[in-house]
Amino acid sequence: MGKVIAIAGNTVREVVRDKVFYILVFFAVLLIAVSKALGWISMEQDVKVMKDFSIAAINLFVLLITIFLGTTLVYKEIDKRTIYTILSKDVGRWQFVLGKYFGLLAAASMCMAGMTAVFIVYLLVMGGGVEASLFLAVGGMLLELMLITSVSLLFSGLTSPVLSAFITFCFFLLGHSVEVLRKFVEEFEFQGLEPMANAIYYLFPNLENCNFKMYVGSGTLPEAAHVLWAAAYAAGYSAALIGITLVIYRRKDF
Amino acid sequence: MKAIEIENLAKVYRRGFWGTRFTALSGLSLSVEEGEIYGFIGANGAGKTTTFKILMGIAKPTSGSARILGTDISARGARMKAGYLPEESYYYNYLTARELLRFYGRLQGMRGRDVAARSGAILESVGLAESADARLGEFSKGMRQRFGIAQALVNDPAVLFLDEPLTGLDPPGRKGLRDLILDLKRRGKTVFFSSHILSDAEAICDRIAVLDRGGLVAEGPIGKLLGSKVKSYELQISGAQPDAVKDLGIGVGIRSDAGIVHVTLDGTADPDAVIDRVRSAGGKVVALIPVRETLEEFFMRSGPSGAHGGLGGFGGGA
Numbered sequence: 254m255g256k257v258i259a260i261a262g263n264t265v266r267e268v269v270r271d272k273v274f275y276i277l278v279f280f281a282v283l284l285i286a287v288s289k290a291l292g293w294i295s296m297e298q299d300v301k302v303m304k305d306f307s308i309a310a311i312n313l314f315v316l317l318i319t320i321f322l323g324t325t326l327v328y329k330e331i332d333k334r335t336i337y338t339i340l341s342k343d344v345g346r347w348q349f350v351l352g353k354y355f356g357l358l359a360a361a362s363m364c365m366a367g368m369t370a371v372f373i374v375y376l377l378v379m380g381g382g383v384e385a386s387l388f389l390a391v392g393g394m395l396l397e398l399m400l401i402t403s404v405s406l407l408f409s410g411l412t413s414p415v416l417s418a419f420i421t422f423c424f425f426l427l428g429h430s431v432e433v434l435r436k437f438v439e440e441f442e443f444q445g446l447e448p449m450a451n452a453i454y455y456l457f458p459n460l461e462n463c464n465f466k467m468y469v470g471s472g473t474l475p476e477a478a479h480v481l482w483a484a485a486y487a488a489g490y491s492a493a494l495i496g497i498t499l500v501i502y503r504r505k506d507f
Numbered sequence: 508m509k510a511i512e513i514e515n516l517a518k519v520y521r522r523g524f525w526g527t528r529f530t531a532l533s534g535l536s537l538s539v540e541e542g543e544i545y546g547f548i549g550a551n552g553a554g555k556t557t558t559f560k561i562l563m564g565i566a567k568p569t570s571g572s573a574r575i576l577g578t579d580i581s582a583r584g585a586r587m588k589a590g591y592l593p594e595e596s597y598y599y600n601y602l603t604a605r606e607l608l609r610f611y612g613r614l615q616g617m618r619g620r621d622v623a624a625r626s627g628a629i630l631e632s633v634g635l636a637e638s639a640d641a642r643l644g645e646f647s648k649g650m651r652q653r654f655g656i657a658q659a660l661v662n663d664p665a666v667l668f669l670d671e672p673l674t675g676l677d678p679p680g681r682k683g684l685r686d687l688i689l690d691l692k693r694r695g696k697t698v699f700f701s702s703h704i705l706s707d708a709e710a711i712c713d714r715i716a717v718l719d720r721g722g723l724v725a726e727g728p729i730g731k732l733l734g735s736k737v738k739s740y741e742l743q744i745s746g747a748q749p750d751a752v753k754d755l756g757i758g759v760g761i762r763s764d765a766g767i768v769h770v771t772l773d774g775t776a777d778p779d780a781v782i783d784r785v786r787s788a789g790g791k792v793v794a795l796i797p798v799r800e801t802l803e804e805f806f807m808r809s810g811p812s813g814a815h816g817g818l819g820g821f822g823g824g825a
Contacts, residue, residue, distance in 0.1 A: 259613040263599070270601040333597040338658060341563035341591040341668075342614035343584060506520070506566040 256344050260352025261359060268322055268360035277321070278364060281314035285372050289379055300381040301470045307372045308387075308466055312394050315365045316425060319398055323357050323405025324417040331410060336507050346502045350406070354495060358402050362395060386468040389480070393465035396487035400458050401425060403494035410502060427453060428460035458490045508577050510666045510697035511539040511562070516571035518557050518721075531557040532721040534571070539699055539714075541576075541665075544692050546708040547701040548806055549718035555701040556594055557721075559670045563591045575666055587615065590659030594670040594701075596651065600644030604635055604654055607643060608661055615662035622661065633657045634683065649680045656687065667691060669700035673707050685711055709802035717809055725809050733805055737797040740772040742781065747790035755788055757781045767793060774798075 268274055288306040289299070330336040330353075339349060369391050373383055404424045408417035427434075431454045438450040462483045468474055518532040532554040539545045549555050560566040562573055562580055578585040598607060605626055612622030630636050633653040638646065646654060652675060659667055669688075673681050681704070688698050688711055702708045708715060709729060717725040725732060739759075744752060749763045758770035758781075768790075772781060782792050 255616070256614055259610060263602075263610050266606075267599060267601060334593060334595070335597050335599060337560075337563070337565055337593040338591070338596065338598070338611065339614060340565050341586060341589070341593070342611060342662075343587045343616060344614050345583065504567070507560070 256348045257352045257355065260339070260344075260349060261354075261356035264326060264353055264356025265360045265363070267326065268356075269363075273321065274318065274360075274364070277314055277318050278367065281310055281368050282371050284310035284314075285368070285375055289375075300376075300379070303376065303379065303381065304387065304469050305466070307376075308390055308394075308469060311365060311368045311372065311391075312397075312466070314368065315361055315394060315398060316401065318364055319357070319361045319401050320405055320418050320421045320425075322360060323402055324409045324414045324421060326357065327353055327406060327409040328414050328417070331507060334507075340507065346505075347499050350495065350499050350502050354402060354406050357406065358399060361398050361402065365391065365394060365398065384469075386465070386471065386474055389474065390466045390469050392480075393463045393483065396463040396483055397428075397460050399487050399491045400428070400460065400463070400494075403491040403498070404458075407494050407498045407501075410498070410505065424457060425460065427457045429464075431457050431459050432461050459486070462486050508541065509538045509574070510541045510543075510576060511537075511545075511699055512574045513537050513558070513562075514572050516558065516561060516573055517569045518554075518561060518566065519569045530721055532561070532568075535718070535721070535723055537716050537723060537726055539666075539697060541697050542692065542695055543713040544688060544698045544700070544711050546712035546715035547699065547718065548705065548708060548715050548802075549701070552720075553718040554721040555718055556670055558718075559591070559593070559668055559701070562668060563589070587662070588665040589668060590662065590664035590666070591668045592652075592655040592659045592670060592672055594674070596655040598643045598651065598654065598658075601642060603640050603642050604630060604646075604657070605639045607654075608658060611658045612661045617662060625661065625663070629657045629660050632660070633687065648675050649677060652676055652680070653684075656684070664696070666697045666699065669698065671701055671703065673702055673704045681707060705801075705803045705806055715802070717806060725805075729802060733800050733802065736799065737774045738800055739774045739798045740776065740778060741794075741796040741798060742770040742772055742778075742785070742792065743794040743796075744768045744770065744785055744790045745793050747785070747788065751788060752785070752790065755784055757784060 285307045288303040288310070291302050291306050330339070336349070340346065373387075376383060401421060401424070405417065405421045408420050411417070412420075435450045435454045438446045443450075463486075465475060465480075465483075514536050516532055516535040517530070520529045520531055521527065522529050535554070535558060547555050547558070557566065561568045562575065564580060564586060573580045575585050575589055580586075599610075602610065608626045608629065609619060609622045612625070613619065626639070627636065630639050633656050635650060635653055635657060638650065643651065643654065652672065656669070656672065659669070672684055672688075676684060685707055688700070691698055700708075712729055714728050715726070715732065716723055742758065745767055747768055749761055749768050752758075752768050752770060753761055757776075758772050760771035762769050772778070778795055782795070785792055
């Protein structure tokens with residue numbers, strides 16, 4: 254496990270020394286700051302708007318950072334041949350894949366934690382309150398992050414960064430739409446499309462399972478079983494994708 | 508125990524949309540003894556880097572097997588006692604030399620404090636002690652190459668695999684690296700290295716293998732491969748005019764430099780008889796130098812299919 258941690262630590266270091274990372278974080282913080290302005294133009298809903306907007310901004314920028322890092326870092330390792338000096342050491346390919354995965358996840362999580370901390374401080378300064386649902390929403394985003402990171406890692410070693418970023422983004426969009434798509438096909442009885450809707454539903458991750466943002470400011474919380482199911486689902490789906498990545502990397506020539 | 512054993516190693520790549528087969532390595536067999544410097548010589552595309560990549564677990568062989576210090580390369584721990592410098596090596600530009608050594612040490616299962624204890628000495632041995640805390644992104648090509656050697660040495664390996672280590676270095680850098688390789692041999696290490704710079708290989712290798720189009724075409728000690736046959740002699744004479752020497756009719760080429768007449772004699776000439784004739788004409792023989800085939804000439808004759816000579820001369824190999 255020490256080698257996985259070493260590769261993960263190196264990945265985190267690579268991320269935090271990349272200027273693009275700070276540019277994305279800067280824009281996220283800027284959007285959080287701007288959220289107050291949006292709050293002012295809404296009638297007596299300023300804190301609610303501020304929370305919704307800021308959480309959406311954190312979600313968007315963490316997604317962008319995850320896609321950017323996930324699709325470029327492994328590709329760069331292969332393209333720049335730094336992977337040669339790793340695999341030639343006493344390192345199994347599974348250790349490389351897991352190290353990269355946990356490194357990317359740790360970097361994106363740190364980034365999300367940083368943005369959330371800025372948001373909470375800003376919220377308190379602006380007179381808003383911090384409730385448990387806010388942390389639950391962030392936890393849900395973390396589960397989504399686990400899934401998206403495993404998708405980006407799978408494709409980053411197979412294709413170019415642009416294409417793998419596109420595929421990962423498609424996973425994100427479809428992941429938030431699979432439930433709606435299936436219900437839509439069922440409701441309007443598009444019988445010919447049902448098999449396709451079902452295939453998409455089972456093939457793509459259902460990211461709405463991890464979406465707890467609707468509880469922020471509502472005064473309610475989901476049942477514990479729902480949260481546990483979401484965590485198990487995200488962990489299971491991510492593990493399956495990492496498993497596929499491991500099989501591909503085991504056979505791959507670099 | 509052999510340091511490296513390679514048996515019938517083959518690698519076929521599939522390229523392009525249609526998966527066209529390309530044979531990079533075909534039935535390569537060789538073995539390297541512990542403590543020797545083994546040169547792996549071949550033109551571009553001969554299969555040298557593919558061999559290194561297979562031995563280092565970066566590529567999978569299509570068939571055949573290989574062992575490092577008796578351990579099969581597919582087994583865990585096969586590279587525990589190996590160090591590798593890739594050709595045109597790239598490193599993480601955002602890390603310092605010391606940080607990167609620590610990272611590579613941990614990948615070899617070393618504890619942080621053990622790597623820290625070794626880092627200073629390793630960087631000192633490759634002449635990078637003063638740049639230990641500089642980022643790799645600030646290093647020149649020569650410095651990066653020297654760092655490559657340092658990272659290969661981090662775990663104090665018994666066997667070193669150096670793919671084109673001398674490429675891109677200036678003459679002092681090459682000299683320094685040659686000395687370092689010889690020092691490693693003195694310390695009992697085995698060095699398996701490829702090079703395009705044949706004079707360097709000739710200077711330091713105990714044995715060489717010549718690779719062409721993925722197959723071995725010649726292998727053995729340099730002295731044995733080049734043979735003891737004298738190709739020509741260079742005779743140096745003082746106290747005689749070039750025209751007078753020319754009149755003796757002893758050589759195939761005559762030139763004069765700083766009062767010394769240099770005469771090239773055919774390899775079949777009788778040096779004693781020539782010296783007698785020079786002396787009888789009043790000349791003084793300063794030196795008689797036998798000229799043997801160089802590794803470069805041998806390589807051009809036996810190895811590279813793209814160069815003159817083709818594969819003539821050596822039909823061996825696997």
